Amino acid sequence: MAEAQDHNRETRLPEAEIERQRGIMDQIAANGVGKYWINTYGCQMNVRDSQTLAGMLEGMGYEKAAEQRQADLILFNTCCVRENAERRVFGNVGHLQALKKERPNLIVGVCGCMMQQDGSAERLLSSAPFVSLVFGTHNLYRFPELLQGALKGERLVAIEGDPQGVIAEGLPAQREGNSRAFVNIMFGCNNFCSYCIVPFVRGRERSRAMGDILREIEGLSAQGIKEVTLLGQNVNSYAPEGGGSFPKLLKSLEGLVPRLRFMTSHPKDLSDELIEAMASSKTVCPQLHLPVQAGSNAILQAMNRGYTREKYLGLVEKLRDAMPEIGLSTDFIAGFPGETESDFAQTLDLCAKSRFDSAFTFIYSRRSGTKAAKMEGQIPSEIQHERLSRLIALQEGITAEKLRAMEGKEYELLIEEPSRRSKQDFMGRTGSGIAVNLHGEGLRPGDFARAKMVASGANTLRGELISE
Numbered sequence: 107m108a109e110a111q112d113h114n115r116e117t118r119l120p121e122a123e124i125e126r127q128r129g130i131m132d133q134i135a136a137n138g139v140g141k142y143w144i145n146t147y148g149c150q151m152n153v154r155d156s157q158t159l160a161g162m163l164e165g166m167g168y169e170k171a172a173e174q175r176q177a178d179l180i181l182f183n184t185c186c187v188r189e190n191a192e193r194r195v196f197g198n199v200g201h202l203q204a205l206k207k208e209r210p211n212l213i214v215g216v217c218g219c220m221m222q223q224d225g226s227a228e229r230l231l232s233s234a235p236f237v238s239l240v241f242g243t244h245n246l247y248r249f250p251e252l253l254q255g256a257l258k259g260e261r262l263v264a265i266e267g268d269p270q271g272v273i274a275e276g277l278p279a280q281r282e283g284n285s286r287a288f289v290n291i292m293f294g295c296n297n298f299c300s301y302c303i304v305p306f307v308r309g310r311e312r313s314r315a316m317g318d319i320l321r322e323i324e325g326l327s328a329q330g331i332k333e334v335t336l337l338g339q340n341v342n343s344y345a346p347e348g349g350g351s352f353p354k355l356l357k358s359l360e361g362l363v364p365r366l367r368f369m370t371s372h373p374k375d376l377s378d379e380l381i382e383a384m385a386s387s388k389t390v391c392p393q394l395h396l397p398v399q400a401g402s403n404a405i406l407q408a409m410n411r412g413y414t415r416e417k418y419l420g421l422v423e424k425l426r427d428a429m430p431e432i433g434l435s436t437d438f439i440a441g442f443p444g445e446t447e448s449d450f451a452q453t454l455d456l457c458a459k460s461r462f463d464s465a466f467t468f469i470y471s472r473r474s475g476t477k478a479a480k481m482e483g484q485i486p487s488e489i490q491h492e493r494l495s496r497l498i499a500l501q502e503g504i505t506a507e508k509l510r511a512m513e514g515k516e517y518e519l520l521i522e523e524p525s526r527r528s529k530q531d532f533m534g535r536t537g538s539g540i541a542v543n544l545h546g547e548g549l550r551p552g553d554f555a556r557a558k559m560v561a562s563g564a565n566t567l568r569g570e571l572i573s574e
């Protein structure tokens with residue numbers, strides 16, 4: 107059955123196939139190439155996939171263009187988790203029609219989650235006939251071969267693939283910046299939350315071997331990477347062939363880089379062992395993104411989330427007992443089918459009780475093929491929007507209060523990219539994940555700095571460097 111978990115099957119793509127793709131990369135590089143541009147939509151998984159695409163492109167001799175209109179190859183790495191993400195892709199691909207007329211040799215390709223969805227590739231190709239390359243998440247590793255076809259003038263669609271999915275080790279990656287990096291630990295999702303399209307477009311769960319992850323992070327550490335974020339749709343179900351668990355993985359990565367984060371964690375199987383592993387680690391940051399989605403048990407059940415509000419609130423308490431400084435964030439969906447005013451009041455209540463540092467709030471979006479799309483009681487858009495705005499207002503107040511409470515305290519920050527305003531204005535992050543703006547002569551991204559919080563805003567703090 108498609109939903110069954112089977113962690114013992116062979117999921118690793120044969121090395122010979124990767125070699126074949128490398129051979130094609132060399133052939134393309136030998137023929138002289140041009141500039142590329144990638145538009146990325148959606149979550150960190152897609153950001154990481156785009157880094158693989160960029161890595162392959164650079165391996166083929168392509169250079170990143172200064173702007174989209176100068177590129178010879180433009181890719182859209184798409185998301186379909188909500189309808190508005192899809193609408194934007196259709197709009198932005200459509201805008202390229204004029205450029206393609208001006209420059210007939212331009213190759214426009216569309217890939218990612220949306221292309222893996224039933225019927226989407228056909229819809230896109232009929233609305234944007236100038237697109238010559240389409241591939242889904244299951245065919246990412248075949249990009250060199252597909253691009254070679256497109257360069258010969260073929261129109262290619264590669265969206266087939268076993269939903270069980272494979273793991274392709276050893277693909278190149280071109281990461282932006284040199285202090286922080288995303289590392290996949292698993293792919294796919296088996297949870298089938300009733301509203302969610304991800305299991306349909308990303309396939310079943312499969313975990314990378316601990317040794318492969320370890321080697322990748324050792325390599326990143328040798329390059330000077332200071333912070334690694336481990337990625338998976340539900341890292342708590344990390345279960346590699348040959349044994350291992352997520353807490354064990356965290357322990358084995360201890361000390362490899364100064365800071366380790368991960369996302370996303372599913373409340374239904376957040377174990378005491380994991381809380382313990384986080385609390386006792388010097389490497390794992392005191393930060394957790396723990397999507398709750400809703401605060402009413404009836405809605406949580408209809409969403410197939412596998413936990414109750416009581417269980418969730420219990421987890422929040424345990425996490426704060428173990429790590430008083432933990433930064434907690436969440437996701438909420440407002441206006442799920444059948445959500446009554448009293449269900450929604452329970453969501454507001456859970457939000458108030460949990461006192462999240464921040465929350466991503468979404469309006470329920472009907473995704474065809476999911477169980478919730480067929481449910482009765484779909485909520486009218488005005489009610490959805492009105493509920494969303496009440497939730498946002500509540501969370502904004504809590505976020506501001508929590509930031510204000512940090513004023514006067516000192517934190518160690520990892521300095522991220524310089525601000526746009528000036529070369530000496532930086533943003534750094536606390537271990538708990540809060541963004542702090544500060545002025546610092548001679549600072550560089552990747553530095554650690556201690557700072558005292560002097561003011562707070564809606565989402566960020568202002569800090570002053572403490573000289574050692």
Ligand code: SAH
Pocket residue numbers: 187188301302303304338339340370371372397399437438439468469470471472473
């Ligand atoms: N695997 C992660 C998140 C994946 S999608 C997890 O389970 O936490 C990121 C967020 O998008 C989800 O947490 C959910 O809040 C939101 N989302 C997913 N499907 C949605 C839909 N159909 N409508 C609105 N929001 C949705």
Ligand code: SF4
Pocket residue numbers: 295296297298299302303304305339340372
């Ligand atoms: Fe979607 Fe649920 Fe899987 Fe997250 S856990 S990706 S919300 S099905």
Ligand code: F3S
Pocket residue numbers: 147148149150151152184185186187219220303304307308
């Ligand atoms: Fe979107 Fe795919 Fe991520 S649907 S949220 S990009 S897994």
